Amino acid sequence: MPEETSRIPISKLHDNLIVSIQGALSDRLVAQLKDDVTDRIKNTKVFGLIIDVSGIDMMDSYITRTIRDIGLISRLMGVNTIICGMNPMIAMTLVEMGLGLKGVWPERNLEEALVKMQLWRKRSRLDARRRGRGRRSRGSK
Amino acid sequence: MKEFKKKIFDVLSKCVNSILAEPMIESSIRRAGVNCDKLSPGDVNRLIGEIQKSVKLFVGNPLDRKNCLRLLNQALLREEANRKIKVGKVTFEIKNESDIVRARSRGRVICQELGVRDSVGIKVATVISELARNIFRYAGEGRVEIEVLDTKPVGIQVVASDNGPGIADVNEVLSGNYRSKTGMGMGLIAVRNIMDEFEVESSPGSGTRVTVKKYMQ
Ligand SMILES: Nc1ncnc2c1ncn2[C@@H]1O[C@H](COP(=O)(O)OP(=O)(O)OP(=O)(O)O)[C@@H](O)[C@H]1O
Ligand SMILES: [Mg+2]
Numbered sequence A: 001m002p003e004e005t006s007r008i009p010i011s012k013l014h015d016n017l018i019v020s021i022q023g024a025l026s027d028r029l030v031a032q033l034k035d036d037v038t039d040r041i042k043n044t045k046v047f048g049l050i051i052d053v054s055g056i057d058m059m060d061s062y063i064t065r066t067i068r069d070i071g072l073i074s075r076l077m078g079v080n081t082i083i084c085g086m087n088p089m090i091a092m093t094l095v096e097m098g099l100g101l102k103g104v105w106p107e108r109n110l111e112e113a114l115v116k117m118q119l120w121r122k123r124s125r126l127d128a129r130r131r132g133r134g135r136r137s138r139g140s141k
Numbered sequence B: 001m002k003e004f005k006k007k008i009f010d011v012l013s014k015c016v017n018s019i020l021a022e023p024m025i026e027s028s029i030r031r032a033g034v035n036c037d038k039l040s041p042g043d044v045n046r047l048i049g050e051i052q053k054s055v056k057l058f059v060g061n062p063l064d065r066k067n068c069l070r071l072l073n074q075a076l077l078r079e080e081a082n083r084k085i086k087v088g089k090v091t092f093e094i095k096n097e098s099d100i101v102r103a104r105s106r107g108r109v110i111c112q113e114l115g116v117r118d119s120v121g122i123k124v125a126t127v128i129s130e131l132a133r134n135i136f137r138y139a140g141e142g143r144v145e146i147e148v149l150d151t152k153p154v155g156i157q158v159v160a161s162d163n164g165p166g167i168a169d170v171n172e173v174l175s176g177n178y179r180s181k182t183g184m185g186m187g188l189i190a191v192r193n194i195m196d197e198f199e200v201e202s203s204p205g206s207g208t209r210v211t212v213k214k215y216m217q
Helices: A027-043 A061-076 A088-097 A110-140 B002-015 B018-032 B041-058 B062-082 B097-114 B118-139 B170-175 B187-194
Strands: A010-013 A016-023 A048-056 A080-084 A105-107 B089-094 B142-149 B155-162 B197-202 B208-215
Touching (some): A016 A027, A016 A110, A027 A061, A027 B097, A048 A061, A048 A110, A061 A080, A105 A110, B002 B018, B002 B041, B018 B041, B089 B118, B118 B142, B118 B208, B170 B187, B170 B197, B187 B197
Parallel strands (some): A016 A048, A080 A105
Antiparallel strands (some): B197 B208
C-alpha cells in the first residue's frame, strides 16, 4: 500500500476546482478534503467542483456520505458539483449496499464533466443576462 | 503455464478435431480474461468453464460432448488438487485509523490472489472498512480476521470483534429505523446487503462480534 500523502490535492482549471482522488483514503484524509474544499470555495471564485473518483480503491458509507456532503455544502455556497470516473464495480457495490449519491451530478469521465460544467456555465450566464434585461425594462416603465 | 494449456489441448483433441482445439482454447482464454502465465485457482475455474461452453457449441455428437465435458472436469479437479487454495487466516489489530485502510487493502489483495472477480474483492474490502471503522469508533479497539474458507465454491470470511460497549438493540439497528448520532446508521445494513451470510452477536457490556461470509461463484 502506498504511503498516503497528507492531503488530497485540489487544483483549479478554468473556473472549476478539480479534486482527483487516488488510492486508499483514511477517514482523516476524507474529512480533511471536506474542510479544504469548503475553504477553497470561500477564498476562490469558482463556478464548479469536479470530483474525479476514477483512482479510488473502494467507496464505503463514510466516503460516500462525505462526498455527498461536499456536494450539498458546495451547492449551498453556489457551486455545482460533478462526480466522475466512477468504477462500474464500485457503482454496483454502492447500489447493492443501498447507498446513493443523490444531489451530486454524475459524468463518465473528467472530459465529459468539464463539458457539462461549461454548458451549465453558459446557461447560467444567459439566465443572468435575461434577468438583467427584465429588470431594466421594468425600470423604464 | 504452457503445461496447463497443453493438458487442456490433449483433453480436447480426444473429442474434437485438433484444428479446432487450439482456437477453442485461445478464445476461451480471451473470454475468461485470464493470463495463462499466472493462473490463480479462480482463473482455472473460469477458464475451464469457458472451454466447456465452447465444447457445448462445437461438439455436436452428444456422446462425444458428454465425454469431453467429463474429461475437462477431471482435468479441473486434478488441477485444483495440485494447487490447493491457500486456506488460512490473517488477523489485523484495529487500534487506529490507518489500521482500517491496512485491513481492507489486505482483504482486496487476498481476493485478487484467489483470482475471484474484482467486484467480490471490492465488496470484501468495503465490508472490512465498515466493520473496522465501527470497531475504531465505538469500541476503541478490536480485531478483524480475514479467512479463506475451504468450501465449494471458495468462501471468504471476515470476523470483526471487540470487547467494547456492545450494541444495545441489534434488531433495531438492522431494521433501518435506527437513527445514528455518529453516521448514517447504514453501515451494518449495507454490509448485510452485499454479503452472503451475516451475523451479529452483541450485548451491552460484552462486546460485539460480526461474522460475514462471501462465496466466490
Ligand atoms: N463494534 C461496535 N461496538 C459498539 N457499538 C457498535 C459497534 N458497531 C456498531 N455499533 C452501534 O451500532 C450503530 C449502527 O452501526 P452502523 O455501522 O450500522 O451505522 P453507523 O456507524 O452509525 O453509521 P455509518 O456506518 O452509516 O457511518 C452505531 O451507531 C453504533 O451505535
Ligand atoms: Mg458504521
